Amino acid sequence: MTQMNMIQALNSALFHALEKDSSVLLLGEDVGLNGGVFRVTEGLQKKFGEKKVIDTPLSESGIVGSSIGLAIAGFKPVAEIQFSGFIYPAFDQLISHAARMRNRTRGKYSCPLVVRTPCSGGVRALEHHSESTESIFIHTPGLKVVMPSTPNDAKGLLLSAIFDPDPVIFFEPMKLYRQLKQEVKEDFFEIPLGKAKIVKPGEHVSMVSFGTMVPQCIKALELLDKKGISAELIDLRSLSPLDFETIQDSVHKTGRLAIVHEAPRTLGLGAEIAATIAERNVLDLEAPITRITGFDTIMPYYRLENDFIPSSERIAFEVEKIVRF
Amino acid sequence: MAKKTVFSGKVEFVQVLDKDGKADKTLLPKLSKEELKQLYRWMVFARIADEKCLKLQRAGRIGTFAQILGQEAQVGVALALKKNDWLVPSFRENALIWALGAKAEDIYQLFGGFEKGQQFSGLNILPISVPVGTHPLHAVGIAWAFKLRNEKKVVATFFGDGATSEGDFHEALNFASVFQVPCVFFCQNNQYAISVPRKKQSHAQTLAQKGLAYGMDGIQVDGNDVLAVYRVARTAIEKARFGGGPTLVELVTYRMADHTTADDATKYRTKTEVEYWKKRDPILRMQHYLKTKRLWTEKWEDTLGIQIRSQIEKSVQIYEALSQPQVGEMFDFLFEKKTPELEQQKNKLQNWKNQEEGKV
Numbered sequence: 001m002t003q004m005n006m007i008q009a010l011n012s013a014l015f016h017a018l019e020k021d022s023s024v025l026l027l028g029e030d031v032g033l034n035g036g037v038f039r040v041t042e043g044l045q046k047k048f049g050e051k052k053v054i055d056t057p058l059s060e061s062g063i064v065g066s067s068i069g070l071a072i073a074g075f076k077p078v079a080e081i082q083f084s085g086f087i088y089p090a091f092d093q094l095i096s097h098a099a100r101m102r103n104r105t106r107g108k109y110s111c112p113l114v115v116r117t118p119c120s121g122g123v124r125a126l127e128h129h130s131e132s133t134e135s136i137f138i139h140t141p142g143l144k145v146v147m148p149s150t151p152n153d154a155k156g157l158l159l160s161a162i163f164d165p166d167p168v169i170f171f172e173p174m175k176l177y178r179q180l181k182q183e184v185k186e187d188f189f190e191i192p193l194g195k196a197k198i199v200k201p202g203e204h205v206s207m208v209s210f211g212t213m214v215p216q217c218i219k220a221l222e223l224l225d226k227k228g229i230s231a232e233l234i235d236l237r238s239l240s241p242l243d244f245e246t247i248q249d250s251v252h253k254t255g256r257l258a259i260v261h262e263a264p265r266t267l268g269l270g271a272e273i274a275a276t277i278a279e280r281n282v283l284d285l286e287a288p289i290t291r292i293t294g295f296d297t298i299m300p301y302y303r304l305e306n307d308f309i310p311s312s313e314r315i316a317f318e319v320e321k322i323v324r325f
Numbered sequence: 326m327a328k329k330t331v332f333s334g335k336v337e338f339v340q341v342l343d344k345d346g347k348a349d350k351t352l353l354p355k356l357s358k359e360e361l362k363q364l365y366r367w368m369v370f371a372r373i374a375d376e377k378c379l380k381l382q383r384a385g386r387i388g389t390f391a392q393i394l395g396q397e398a399q400v401g402v403a404l405a406l407k408k409n410d411w412l413v414p415s416f417r418e419n420a421l422i423w424a425l426g427a428k429a430e431d432i433y434q435l436f437g438g439f440e441k442g443q444q445f446s447g448l449n450i451l452p453i454s455v456p457v458g459t460h461p462l463h464a465v466g467i468a469w470a471f472k473l474r475n476e477k478k479v480v481a482t483f484f485g486d487g488a489t490s491e492g493d494f495h496e497a498l499n500f501a502s503v504f505q506v507p508c509v510f511f512c513q514n515n516q517y518a519i520s521v522p523r524k525k526q527s528h529a530q531t532l533a534q535k536g537l538a539y540g541m542d543g544i545q546v547d548g549n550d551v552l553a554v555y556r557v558a559r560t561a562i563e564k565a566r567f568g569g570g571p572t573l574v575e576l577v578t579y580r581m582a583d584h585t586t587a588d589d590a591t592k593y594r595t596k597t598e599v600e601y602w603k604k605r606d607p608i609l610r611m612q613h614y615l616k617t618k619r620l621w622t623e624k625w626e627d628t629l630g631i632q633i634r635s636q637i638e639k640s641v642q643i644y645e646a647l648s649q650p651q652v653g654e655m656f657d658f659l660f661e662k663k664t665p666e667l668e669q670q671k672n673k674l675q676n677w678k679n680q681e682e683g684k685v
């Protein structure tokens with residue numbers, strides 16, 4: 001075990017993937033010599049060479065489109081898109097091809113590729129560097145979507161994603177890159193995709209969250225605790241496929257559900273969870289399901305970003321409302 | 326004949342002042358003394374204002390910031406543009422934006438987290454565009470509108486060497502050429518796209534030659550020579566204005582600073598290389614030239630410095646005096662008319678803020 005922040009944990013995952021399987025390739029803008037703008041790929045080009053850890057031209061469509069070809073031809077490309085706000089030039093490639101290759105060839109071809117990309121706000125960045133766009137990808141059949149909130153999960157999930165037979169969009173919340181250090185196993189290990197984690201068990205209400213909002217929810221737990229409210233907190237980790245079972249079991253126990261995410265409300269993952277739980281747990285529910293989310297507006301420049309992003313106080317306030325309903 | 330050459334092209338390189346500021350008289354553009362001094366003044370202003378930005382960033386007063394240090398000769402284009410022409414910039418054109426009349430505080434605002442800094446009021450400048458390579462298409466559209474309306478106006482658009490790898494860049498060149506719109510493409514080849522050097526960006530010998538593939542002229546310019554930048558820009562802009570179609574201009578320059586304040590360029594380039602370019606500084610070069618023309622004295626330089634610094638101090642004061650935007654502002658400009666749902670969300674946030682502030 002070693003103390004690692006999320007960057008170090010991701011770096012360790014990439015190291016093990018490259019070491020274990022010679023078909024793994026890393027490619028993207030500034031990932032080689034520079035080690036990535038966040039240093040996630042630091043030192044890997046030096047260890048594995050320029051044929052394995054590749055600086056590409058500035059072209060997201062080029063990176064993802066050629067990764068599709070590499071994947072079809074037997075490699076396991078791990079592409080980095082420098083910020084998720086710049087993934088759009090690659091959108092056509094992801095939606096029209098990566099997501100569909102297996103289905104349209106009835107299994108003859110597949111796309112075992114990973115697109116790693118930093119996401120979400122709270123770091124005073126420039127425009128386009130702070131959005132939470134996971135829903136667009138969750139809404140696309142044929143893509144898997146992951147967003148860890150801790151170093152340990154980041155490592156285990158990234159390794160699962162790399163060795164998964166299908167395309168995975170791996171979101172890395174920038175704000176959490178260096179926020180938390182924890183004990184992480186140094187060797188290779190996987191955490192299965194599609195399994196949520198109960199961060200803290202509780203009785204009165206289920207809080208479901210992921211990414212940057214998990215630490216905010218943990219703070220909210222304390223505020224709620226002071227008011228005598230025992231909340232259960234679930235970190236989804238995988239957003240597609242989604243672990244509905246864990247949420248259902250939790251709501252069965254607590255009778256109340258709050259979903260917390262940074263992305264805008266409309267058609268955010270909260271909407272899907274709320275609808276599904278309303279269908280499946282109707283007899284358990286003792287209060288309306290609530291969503292605590294970003295607003296249906298464009299992520300403002302950094303002066304107002306912390307008003308857009310749900311704070312622990314706002315989370316606790318809204319959760320308390322459904323508990324006292 | 327079964328085999329023949331069906332296309333061959335050439336790309337010229339233009340330099341008026343050599344690295345020591347000595348002029349090639351045959352290429353000197355016709356400029357008045359005042360215009361020559363103006364070019365110099367703009368460059369000095371940009372350098373000082375840019376440095377101030379960096380200081381503000383280091384002091385936590387603005388966010389991530391992209392310096393233009395070393396690329397000040399871009400102001401040559403300001404002199405070539407007419408009042409009704411347009412600029413569609415990326416994020417490394419502050420010198421040019423200032424030269425066209427924007428206030429130092431506009432740039433401080435936009436890097437300081439205020440959308441309002443993107444307005445450049447009174448000027449035909451589009452907001453700075455962060456998604457690399459996307460905006461040249463907007464320049465094409467604006468130029469197309471001018472052509473459709475028979476207006477003799479031109480659009481200049483700027484982007485980096487890295488941008489030439491994006492698909493949208495190629496689509497912009499193609500549209501511009503197919504529709505023969507009055508648009509001039511300026512590629513600031515500053516040798517790097519963050520850490521990726523120019524030679525890894527494209528296997529082509531020049532970036533200018535990419536224009537040839539789309540049927541437009543491509544020309545390479547010493548981008549640290551403000552007179553060459555002006556000369557080539559003026560020719561291309563006037564050609565576009567009078568129906569001659571678009572041009573791709575490659576300005577060969579160097580990014581003297583880090584990519585942004587979040588970058589550390591020592592990781593990927595050598596001191597020797599930086600020193601090489603330092604000797605080709607655009608301001609010093611023009612200074613030497615002005616000296617030979619007896620247009621530059623130390624006294625003038627000192628006065629200029631004092632004037633510019635005091636002007637910039639005023640801009641900083643204006644910037645620092647800005648109050649935090651109202652939270653509701655984030656809902657106000659999405660559509661011309663707010664939807665009922667947005668109105669509700671705005672009220673909810675406003676109430677939450679009031680409640681929070683009431684607590685303290």
Ligand SMILES: Cc1ncc(C[n+]2csc(CCOP(=O)(O)OP(=O)(O)O)c2C)c(N)n1
Nearest residue numbers: 086417455456457485486487488517518519
């Ligand atoms: C589409 C897109 N991809 C990635 C980025 C991140 N990024 C910002 S600037 C930059 C390099 C740009 O290089 P270049 O076009 O040469 O311009 P320069 O910064 O050198 O002026 C990158 C990769 C971005 N802003 N937009």
